[in-house]
Amino acid sequence: MTISVLEALEQHRYVYFGFESHPTDKDPWQATPIMAYSDNLVSWEVITRLKQLEGLRDGFLIKIEDRYYIIGTGAFYVTTDFYNFEKLDYLKDDKNYKNVWAPEIFKDTNGKYHIVYCAGDAEAGILNDYIADFDPQTNKITSEGQAITFVDGAIDNSYRIDPDICLIDGVYYLTIGGNYIFSSNNYLGPYQKFPVNFAPTPQKYSNHSSGIAGWVEGPNMFVDGNSVRLFADQTEGNGLVFRSSTIDDMFNWADTEKTRATFKMRHGSIFVNDKITAQVPAEFNHAPKFNPQITIQGIHTTKPVPLTCFLKSSFQVQYENNQTNQLQFVAYNDGSPSFALIANESTIEFNNDLYIIKNIEQDRTGTSLYTVTAMQYVNSEIGRVFQKNVRSGTLTYSIDEVLDFFLNDEAANPFGFSYHVFGDFSKQQIENLGGCSGKDMISKIVSTWPGTIIKPSGKRVDVYSSDQFLRNYQRRIVYQHDSTNMKLIEDSTTIVNQITCVGGSYSTDDSTGGESVSGSADSSTTITDGEEQVESGQDNTADFQADAKKYLGVPYVWGGHNKANPFAGMDCSGYVSQVYHDFGIEIPAYTIAMENNFREIPRSEIKPGDVGFYGPHGGTHHICLILDKNTQIYEPEPGQSCKTATIDSFPPDWYGRNDEMQAKISTKKIESVPTESIKTVETYNGGSYTPETTTQQTQYYFQPFTLTDEHSVEEWGLHPASSTLQDDRFKDANAMREYARTQLVLEPSVSIEIVLNTNEMPIPGEQVYLTIPEVDDRTLLGETDTQHAYNTKVTLVGYTWYPYNPSQGTDNIYQNLPATLLHSQTSLTKLEQLANAMFDRIPQVFYGQHDPSANQAVKNGAIWVKPIVDQTTSSNNADKDLTIGGET
16 A cells, blocks of 8 residues: 555654665766655654655754755755755855765754764775754745864764754764764754763774674664654664663663665665554663773873773772762782883772872882772862852852853863753752852752752762662562672751742832922931841851762771871771861871860760760770761761661760861851931921832842741651751742752661672662562561561662672672661561571571581581591692673
8 A cells, every 4th residue: 555755754653765776887876865654763664755856865854833954965856745845055165075975954953953964085094073043934945064072082083974963852972983972052063972782883993894794874863752862873794773771861772673674775864653553662772791801091182092901809889879979999010011001090980980199108018919999080170160150149040050150161171071961850049150169069959959969970970869860670689699798878958858948039119209390308217226146157067068979888907097088997096087178177196196176065966077086085085977867977887887876786886076177167146236227208398299209128028938847847856957948949938848848858768788698780770679578487586477478669879889800799789769678676676686686597608617606606507517627738829810801
């Protein structure tokens, strides 16, 4: 059955416009434009061949209003019925270009249309990408030759053929031949590489053949519901092939799929009709795979080299949302070029991300081993961005506007940092934006938009709303099967159960005017004294807590208090001394000596920044730092690392306060100040006059109010927000009250630390199902009822990962957001009891020559494995297994 083009466009999900190639010796580029339809992207049926379009290649189809525009290499047409075509003026010939290829039309964020194309000398491998403007009202092309720019190092020697631009959620994605993907917030750039889980397959590097089988060109990226498709022309293979991803996770793409038709589908475009249901399986987010390749590049070198000079067992990645993102490993001289590059400010590329070496410490034993710490590029270097300009006053901003102000200003950001915002954020008010660094910018974003997660990638600042940060790969952790090591951590530092709300305002003019006749003038002034409450100063509690928590995961090192390298390890007093040092306060790093810097206070008065001492005055042996009235943070003991705990779980013997630190944390105060109201009234003598008075007042649409959740206050105490919620969008008190409720955090968060049995790559934001199987033995918990399986969904917020050491399980920290299921002590206890009950059922296994029951407690059912020793074997040549570098 034949079908017209318009019928196909109306009745089918996808319509392809491309070409069928008919090369001859005389004309290797001979082709016929062709159209086909599909509902599943794989099987295609021919609609028609358009011979009247004079062999147009690389065709691109777009509908603007009621007209269809077709542009390709060499020609430009418009039609309404696909029978009659009007030929439009094409891109002008430029003598500087031997070739002008593969133009496409796209729409920008302002609704304007543009044409992207490549031009240059293809034979010499010199092609660049350009933009022209297009006005569909006049059908005219203007402003040709606007060059697309790239971040330094992003484009290298790629063959820049067949550019395609797709706008998704305000971000421009540029794809060129080989399926190189770049992203930018401006369609002209600068573009930077967008990290994906597949390698590009270009035909050429400059004018040299790549030698890659199955190379592709002619990319076409488009949105298809919640999916993103990337079609490309496998010229010497199948013809059109495609990959699929999802809008919320464009980093990870499915494997390539082939198209099928009665002809070889070549470079073209896909038109999507959203009104027709697709017969394509829903996209499944495949968990990203670990890329084990790792390179290092010196600050003064031009090319990276493989990093091989490290002990595999020592390499670890430490991450926590909005806190830590760093690598640490032990390096040694293996004679490779990489060891010469182990220096501060060298760049390490690991698992498709960038890290800067910030600290190198030689082993204290005098061996030639060096502990290297490298921070993620943005986390390390964003502080170099500095916006000198200040936008004075309290103004309303979106997150994009804040980032644009700092990062799209070359004077403030000459380093090439870019950004990408994932999710929807309401506009918020910020006072006097600017006059600070990029690090301050990030702190301002996180504090102004609660729940925001900053997870940089390379040199790009990726900003996520809490929902957009989540990833779900349908994975599950089953206790005992996937892990036998679990503990629970309750953290109340995030509680906010009271917030003051101020809505929209407007000005009123109460001026009155009058008529006058001639006369003399005089005036009288009335001054009325009064008093009002004024709030001054600021609360830096959040900054203190963030600084203290950035050391979470730093290992305990006895006597460790090197201020130049705190991440190498600290002991308890060294850690407290370090945090105080961060705030410009120098105190000793020895508990007894520290006592003189603090005055004792009762438990009921403790605040963030206070400390807890263990042991009597003059004989203290341990110290912790107070995060809030319920939580402490401290370096515990050798073999462990900096962590948080409830104060009541390990209560200090006495508490101390340093008044200088308290003054730095909070200078906020409310005081009464005298006021005067001045009113001047003019009077006239010798004539009649109605006096004029002028009064302008700021009025609120509703009275500012304070929202308090009494149940949370009763349960956890009062935790007011650190700043007023002021939002001019709201003119109705009830609407603002509902919005304000979404900004409250009514319960502590509960973290579940799970050490997996494998070194599986962790994925920040991944939601997994935690299952503790049913325990059949009714006596395990001393109860009469069977303890059923425990199931809950948890989200990964932090980890320590050992990617090159299969024997060291990944240490993951998960949270419920919010943790309503686990906050009660009863639930926590039940869960721990259940986990311990499962653990207790695992039989003990002992390996050795001596009976284990001789010197330790052994359960019934324990297994003793006694090895058989070959007495003829010398024990002087014991093998040493030191797995290093790039070897396995």
